Amino acid sequence: MKRETKIAGCEDRIRTSFAKQGLMSTLGATLTNVAPGLVQIAIRPDPAISQQHGFVHAGAVSAIADTAAGYAALSLMPPNRGVLTTEFKINFVAPAVGDRILARGKVVKAGRTLTLAQTEVFAESGGQEKLIALLTATLMAVEGRAGVSD
Amino acid sequence: MKRETKIAGCEDRIRTSFAKQGLMSTLGATLTNVAPGLVQIAIRPDPAISQQHGFVHAGAVSAIADTAAGYAALSLMPPNRGVLTTEFKINFVAPAVGDRILARGKVVKAGRTLTLAQTEVFAESGGQEKLIALLTATLMAVEGRAGVSD
Amino acid sequence: MKRETKIAGCEDRIRTSFAKQGLMSTLGATLTNVAPGLVQIAIRPDPAISQQHGFVHAGAVSAIADTAAGYAALSLMPPNRGVLTTEFKINFVAPAVGDRILARGKVVKAGRTLTLAQTEVFAESGGQEKLIALLTATLMAVEGRAGVSD
Amino acid sequence: MKRETKIAGCEDRIRTSFAKQGLMSTLGATLTNVAPGLVQIAIRPDPAISQQHGFVHAGAVSAIADTAAGYAALSLMPPNRGVLTTEFKINFVAPAVGDRILARGKVVKAGRTLTLAQTEVFAESGGQEKLIALLTATLMAVEGRAGVSD
Numbered sequence: 001m002k003r004e005t006k007i008a009g010c011e012d013r014i015r016t017s018f019a020k021q022g023l024m025s026t027l028g029a030t031l032t033n034v035a036p037g038l039v040q041i042a043i044r045p046d047p048a049i050s051q052q053h054g055f056v057h058a059g060a061v062s063a064i065a066d067t068a069a070g071y072a073a074l075s076l077m078p079p080n081r082g083v084l085t086t087e088f089k090i091n092f093v094a095p096a097v098g099d100r101i102l103a104r105g106k107v108v109k110a111g112r113t114l115t116l117a118q119t120e121v122f123a124e125s126g127g128q129e130k131l132i133a134l135l136t137a138t139l140m141a142v143e144g145r146a147g148v149s150d
Numbered sequence: 151m152k153r154e155t156k157i158a159g160c161e162d163r164i165r166t167s168f169a170k171q172g173l174m175s176t177l178g179a180t181l182t183n184v185a186p187g188l189v190q191i192a193i194r195p196d197p198a199i200s201q202q203h204g205f206v207h208a209g210a211v212s213a214i215a216d217t218a219a220g221y222a223a224l225s226l227m228p229p230n231r232g233v234l235t236t237e238f239k240i241n242f243v244a245p246a247v248g249d250r251i252l253a254r255g256k257v258v259k260a261g262r263t264l265t266l267a268q269t270e271v272f273a274e275s276g277g278q279e280k281l282i283a284l285l286t287a288t289l290m291a292v293e294g295r296a297g298v299s300d
Numbered sequence: 301m302k303r304e305t306k307i308a309g310c311e312d313r314i315r316t317s318f319a320k321q322g323l324m325s326t327l328g329a330t331l332t333n334v335a336p337g338l339v340q341i342a343i344r345p346d347p348a349i350s351q352q353h354g355f356v357h358a359g360a361v362s363a364i365a366d367t368a369a370g371y372a373a374l375s376l377m378p379p380n381r382g383v384l385t386t387e388f389k390i391n392f393v394a395p396a397v398g399d400r401i402l403a404r405g406k407v408v409k410a411g412r413t414l415t416l417a418q419t420e421v422f423a424e425s426g427g428q429e430k431l432i433a434l435l436t437a438t439l440m441a442v443e444g445r446a447g448v449s450d
Numbered sequence: 451m452k453r454e455t456k457i458a459g460c461e462d463r464i465r466t467s468f469a470k471q472g473l474m475s476t477l478g479a480t481l482t483n484v485a486p487g488l489v490q491i492a493i494r495p496d497p498a499i500s501q502q503h504g505f506v507h508a509g510a511v512s513a514i515a516d517t518a519a520g521y522a523a524l525s526l527m528p529p530n531r532g533v534l535t536t537e538f539k540i541n542f543v544a545p546a547v548g549d550r551i552l553a554r555g556k557v558v559k560a561g562r563t564l565t566l567a568q569t570e571v572f573a574e575s576g577g578q579e580k581l582i583a584l585l586t587a588t589l590m591a592v593e594g595r596a597g598v599s600d
Binding site for chain 4: 086087114140
Binding site for chain 1: 168171173174177196198199201207208213234238241
C-alpha cells in the first residue's frame with residue numbers, strides 16, 4: 001500500500017510539472033505513461049511541428065525525447081529535487097511520420113548527482129511501431145536552487 | 151558579381167525552406183543571418199516555449215540549434231540536395247533566459263555525404279551575450295529522394 | 301546449413317580483421333563472442349591501460365566499446381564492405397575496475413550507408429557484472445575505397 | 451610573478467598526473483603543451499595503435515582527445531580536486547594518418563561541478579595540419595574521494 005501511494009505521488013508530481021511546460025502544450029504533447037524510471041510522451045504529426053519536408057521536426061522529436069528522459073530520471077528522485085538536462089545525444093534512424101510519435105524514456109543508471117537515461121522514439125502507424133530515434137541524456141539533480149524544483 | 155548572385159541564391163533557398171518549417175513558426179523563430187557556412191536563428195523567451203521552471207525548454211533550444219546547423223550545412227551544398235539530421239549532441243551550460251536566444255550554426259567540415267556542423271547558442275540580455283549551449287551535428291546530403299529537397 | 305556457413309564466414313572475417321588491429325593487441329583485448337549483430341570484446345585491468353587513479357582509462361574503455369560496435373555493424377554487411385566509425389558518444393557511469401571489462405556491441409538499426417550500434421560496457425568482478433559505460437555509434441559502410449575493406 | 455608560479459604549479463601537477471597514466475605511455479603519447487585551459491597531446495602513427503586498415507585507431511584518437519579535454523579542465527581547478535570524464539562525443543571527419551596526431555583540448559565552460567571542454571584533433575603531415583576529429587566532453591570535479599585526486 002505504501003509503495004502504491006509513493007508511486008501515485010510520483011505520478012502526480014510529474015503530471016503537475018509536465019503541465020507547467022509551455023513547450024509540451026505548444027507541441028500538443030501528452031504524458032501517456034508514468035511509472036518509476038519509465039515515462040512515455042506522445043505527439044501527433046501536424047504541420048505546426050513539421051520541418052521543411054513535412055516530417056515531424058527533429059527538434060520536436062528531441063523535445064519530447066529529452067522530456068521523457070528527464071521525467072524518467074525525476075521519477076526516481078526524492079520529492080524536493082528538480083531535474084535539469086546537462087546534455088543529450090540523439091540519433092535519427094528513420095523519418096518521423098505516422099499516426100503518433102511515442103517517446104519512451106527509461107533510467108539506465110540513477111546516481112546521486114547525475115542520472116543517465118535513454119529514450120527510444122517510435123513512429124506508430126496502423127498499430128505498428130517503428131524505431132525512429134534513440135536519445136541518451138545526462139540529467140542533473142538540483143536541490144535548493146530557487147525556482148528549480150519539480 | 152557571380153559570387154554575389156550565388157550567395158543571394160543560397161540565402162533565398164534557405165529562407166524559402168525555413169518558411170516551410172512549421173515548427174520554427176510555432177516556436178516564433180526567425181532566421182536572422184544567412185551566409186555560406188554560417189546561419190543564425192533567434193527565438194524570444196516566452197511561456198509557450200518554456201520548461202517547468204520558466205526557462206526556455208532544452209527542446210526549443212535544441213530545435214533552433216539543430217536547424218541552424220542544418221542550414222549552415224545546406225548553404226554549402228549544390229541546389230538539388232536536401233539535408234537531413236543524422237544525429238546531434240548538445241551540452242547545456244547555463245539556463246536559457248534573457249531577451250533573446252541566438253543559435254549560430256557553422257560548418258566544421260563539409261563532405262560529399264556527411265557534413266559536420268556546430269552551433270553555439272547564446273542568451274542575449276541587455277546587449278550582452280552568454281554561451282548557454284553547444285551543439286554538434288552530423289547532416290546528411292540527400293539527393294533524388296522524393297520529397298526531400300530544399 | 302547455409303545460414304551456419306554464412307555465420308561462420310562472418311565470424312572468420314571479423315576475427316581476421318580484429319587480428320589486424322594493432323591497438324587491440326596492444327591493449328590486450330580479446331574477441332570473446334561474435335554473432336550476427338552482436339560482438340563482445342574483453343580486456344583485463346592492467347597498469348598499462350590505466351588512467352592516473354589506477355582505473356582502466358576511459359580511452360581504453362572507449363576503444364573496445366567502439367570496436368565492438370563497429371564489428372557488430374560489420375557482421376550484418378555484405379563481404380566486400382569495410383566499416384568506419386563516423387561518430388560515437390559514450391557515458392561513463394562507474395569506474396572501470398574489476399577482473400575483466402566486457403564491451404557488448406549490438407546493432408540498433410542497420411542501414412545501407414549508416415548503421416546505428418550501441419555497446420554496453422560491464423565490469424566483471426567475482427562473476428558479477430556491473431554496467432560502467434554506454435556507447436552509441438554511427439558506423440559507415442565503405443565500398444570500393446582502396447585499403448578500406450574488412 | 452605570482453601568476454607565473456601558479457601556472458608553473460598547474461603544469462607540474464598535470465605533468466605528474468599524466469605520467470601516472472599507463473595508457474598514455476602505452477600509446478606513446480606525449481604532453482606537448484600545457485597552459486591554463488589549454489592542453490595538447492601528441493601521438494605518432496604506429497602499427498601498435500592502428501585499426502584494421504592501418505589508420506590510427508579511433509580508440510587511440512579518442513583516448514588522447516579525452517585526456518587533453520580532461521587536463522584542460524583540471525588546469526582550471528583548485529589543487530585538491532580530481533577530474534573524471536562523465537561523457538564524451540567524438541566525430542571523425544578524416545582518417546588518422548600522417549607524421550603526428552595532435553589533440554588540442556580547451557575549456558568551453560568551467561563550472562563548479564561540471565566543466566565542458568572541446569578537443570580538436572589534427573593530423574600533421576609535412577608541417578601541414580588537417581582536422582580529423584572533434585570531441586566534446588563533460589568533466590566532473592571530484593573532491594575528497596579516496597584515490598581520485600590529481
